[in-house]
Amino acid sequence: MPVTTIAGRDIHVDDEGFLAAYNEWDPDLAKQLAAQIGIELTDAHFKAIDFLRADYATQGETATLRRVSTLGGIPTKELFTLFPKKPAKKMAYIAGLPKPHGCV
Template sequence: MPTRVIAGKTVEVDAEGFMVNPNEWNEAIAIELAKEEGIEELTPEHWKVINFCRQSAGATGKAPTLRTITAGTGISTKELFALFPKGPAKKVARIAGLGKPEGCV
């Protein structure tokens, strides 16, 4: 597996840049990955989604789908697209240090 340095920490990533080991993730990594995705500041709403996704993935072993995120956070699909433009499930999974969600192209 390739590695890269994110926020001063060397982590394993897959070919698409998703972290391989969620245990290597930290909030500084999330902030740097968010900036790479064009999100300059992570608001409390962003963190609510990120933390939900990490908890969900910890329980199921995989990144949650958009439907699971909306149901679990109470944040609408429209709001998720505003928080994480152009593919919120995929973007939040990357920022949260999770693998690519199933069903994402």
């Protein structure tokens, strides 16, 4: 498993750069990950991220965009505004979760 250094911390990642260890994530790391892809996190971003992490903890896989919208109560249009172009992939990356199934 590759290791990268982000903000002075060694972080385990997969071949695509997604975090590989659920417990290495924290909100400060999320801010660093978001900055790397040009996103400045707000409370609205953290609502989606917190839902994703909680859902992953119970379901064992990263939620799809539809699941975040339906169960998380965040409209799809808002998710595209918060995480432009590829919201499911970007949310998972920032939340420290595996890339969702079906994402290219």
